Amino acid sequence: MKLGPVTIRNRIVFTGHDSLLQNSDGTISEAYIAYQVARAKGGAGVQMLAAAGIDAYSATAVGQLRIDHDDVIPGLKRIAEAVRAHGGRLFAQLLQPGREVYGSEDGTLPLTFSASATPSERFRVHPREMSAAMIAKVIADYAAAADRALRAGMDGVEIVANQGNLPAQFLAAAINKRDDAFGGQLANRMRFLLEASRAVREVVGNRIAFGVRISASDMDIGVTEEESMAVCRALDSENLVDYLSIVLGTPATRGGSYHIVAPMNERPGYVGSYAQRIKQAVKAPVIATGRFNTPHAAEAALMAGEADAFGMTRALICDPDLGRKIAEGRPDDVRACIGCVQACIGHYQKHAPVSCIQFPETGRETTLARYERAAAPRKILVAGGGPAGMKAAAIAASRGHSVLLCEAAPQLGGQALLAQRLPTRAEFGGIVTNLQHEVYAAGVEVRLKTLVNRALVEKERPDAIIIATGGVTAMPDPDNFSDIPIVSVDEVLRGGAKIGKRVVVADRQSDWVGIGVAEKLAAEGHHVRLVCAGVQAGEFIPVYLRDSGAARLFEAGVEVTTYARLFGAEQGVVYFEHVVAHKPIVFENVDTLVVCFGERANRTLEDDLEGFDIETHIIGDSLAPRTAEEAVLDGLKVGRVV
Ligand code: SF4
Structure with a gap:
């Protein structure tokens, strides 16, 4: 035209x-x-x-x-x-x-x-x-x-x-x-x-x-x-x-x-x-x-x-x-x-150069986006089919390596499969669709319902292993909690958890998840109080998401409290501490406490392979829990050099 x-x-x-x-x-x-x-x-x-x-x-x-x-x-x-x-x-x-x-x-x-x-x-x-x-x-x-x-x-x-x-x-x-x-x-x-x-x-x-x-x-x-x-x-x-x-x-x-x-x-x-x-x-x-x-x-x-x-x-x-x-x-x-x-x-x-969570090569055209075909193709085993594992597998295979990607679940996607269940976040599942497409297009062999352990590594004898097994849900120390049902975010999103009428969501992360879980529970008819450790709900997410989330929380009638660190709970009373004033913030008549505490690294395979003589790379949440962006970036960084 x-x-x-x-x-x-x-x-x-x-x-x-x-x-x-x-x-x-x-x-x-x-x-x-x-x-x-x-x-x-x-x-x-x-x-x-x-x-x-x-x-x-x-x-x-x-x-x-x-x-x-x-x-x-x-x-x-x-x-x-x-x-x-x-x-x-x-x-x-x-x-x-x-x-x-x-x-x-x-x-x-x-x-x-x-x-x-x-x-x-x-x-x-x-x-x-x-x-x-x-x-x-x-x-x-x-x-x-x-x-x-x-x-x-x-x-x-x-x-x-x-x-x-x-x-x-x-x-x-x-x-x-x-x-x-x-x-x-x-x-x-x-x-x-x-x-x-x-x-x-x-x-x-x-x-x-x-x-x-x-x-x-x-x-x-x-x-x-x-x-x-x-x-x-x-x-x-x-x-x-x-x-x-x-x-x-x-x-x-x-x-x-x-x-x-x-x-x-x-x-x-x-x-x-x-x-x-x-x-x-x-x-x-x-x-x-x-x-x-x-x-x-x-x-x-x-x-x-x-x-x-x-x-x-x-x-x-x-x-x-x-x-x-x-x-x-x-x-x-x-x-x-x-x-x-x-x-x-x-x-x-955040005053940082442009990129894309799905394609971290963007903005890195003169650095990480450049990589060569492998001089000598090798056998690479990738443990874990979340965003990190999928990206690493796709890049390594596109360089000519023979790549086996094993995922314990019946489906590729890892945490992204749960993230897409948050209200208004269904499109997030596109990251799985896209990376999966790249995995198969690159010729990666995918085995679902396959947990990687020492025995499997000994059997497959790869030249290198990439551990991308993600994280496990973090929960508060149980010592300070009695006589109150505590439910994790994963349980809320998977459905089936028994949740009472009056809910307190303790949001240590102040990201997408607290907002989304509070919104979901309010939409299901619960009375929801979202209590964040940050200065505002969604403090650590992009501004436009945070602002649109604030509007939805307001419309849903969710009561938001900020600057609050979860301390403990007993018999329907949940105690927080103001993170600056160090004074108690108390919520009474609580039926269920929902906890958004993020994740901790899954080190099971890393520990299982201790002493095993093999080139090992650890990426994504199994290295340290972060977001899908860092997971995919880790995958690119390893996939281009392995
Ligand atoms: S909105 Fe997300 S997927 Fe789209 S370009 Fe930005 S980072 Fe990439």
Whole structure:
């Protein structure tokens, strides 16, 4: 299809997103080139670079990609040429975030500017109102940045007017309180974006594509669907844009930010209906982005007329070869993103480079993603068919080893099989489907209902063994508990456990599990109190999951207590200790205590093999209990060297 003067080979769009793979000064790095090239080789239609700051105030956080001075041009040139060498097309995003800034080089609160001095609810940022002269300067900066993109050989540029950035701050009546030509009625509030778009169009002409990215709705306080529709019509009627790129949400509020990278509790492709309403009102092609995680989801939306192209960003983070697999007629080989938001946006929120829990090669294109065929094929025994064991087996077999994977259960998957039983987490089971597919595709021999012990190792005589037997459920010391039924999370999720009406969930982990178990029990009619050791329920999980979990706990009527360490229980009374005040927190009339204490490493096989002369690797939870992400990463690390 065509986006203005640019022909793209398919409708798959790798939209702009922060990867933190660029250099810390915001210039292009080798790691970032390798990341984008992997998607170009894999058949993406068009790729957008991360939003690049157009002036000195344009960095939402430290390390923002930059396009505000000519020194960045050589780096941009290199990455554009590298992507084009593989049939891809590369666009630059032009960013002015206004008040949506939450980091600074020296840790002080950033100085920000916006349409008006309206603070941002989520980041507590108090901006200064922009003067007329500053508005003119920023519009000129958009044009100058577009000129740099043109000189760097980019195929297109895009103004980042979506998700609460400066143009959206001018557009939203709740933020823009000006009484000059840029405030007041809607026609005035859209003036900033229209003038910036005219300035960019004047610079780039029809030599490269020009588009605008906009939220169809902020889904909270901010830009409404009506305002967004009006601005799309205005841009289109003046023929200012070659395409419109439609998303949802704003970082300014918790309810809006959650839609920026929606978790698995939103259905795949849920943004499509919003994009469709805009598509029906404009001539320009429309790109829709929002959980288009499989070729099937995008194809269905295309057939329904929801959009012309699809932002499949996490889909490509999870499977860089998505486009090539579809082109080769292998859509079922695609490793579908499961919307866990753990290693993509989750890493960004921890200031770490992008990756994927299912495909840790992402973000590590210049390091762990590179491995060779084994010089001398060997026999490898993998004990345990959870995520760690499956990844290790698949990688080792793909390198030419003869791999036997034994799993004690009747099914591959390990802990992921239980994790998918948490409310709204069913899609997590996709990690099992995907890794299992990779195991069989790599030619691994799989034996189910087969427990690995010393006798089996002696019989099979492998050259090396990889222990991936996972963890066992951790429980509190029984000495402090009497006359109260104690139930583990596993028992709750497997079903069949006898649970009374009034339940206390003691959540030492403050992760997905406590939230999910409390939600499940409340939905089943129990009165639930969730008592966390952390500062909030879900403290240690990605922000958007935590926020959506908080909303569901609220709706379910779960009472949440934080800063509480489980101490003991007797005769229907459960005692906690405030972790800072060291004072008791007491819950009376409790019928059942449910314990979320995580796991401890399963060392059974390791102990059984003590003294046995064999190359041994221990990975995943059997090394130390962590999450599926670290399990799969351990599997990759061992599989590529064994
Ligand atoms: S980490 Fe999760 S949400 Fe992110 S790309 Fe991978 S599977 Fe998708």
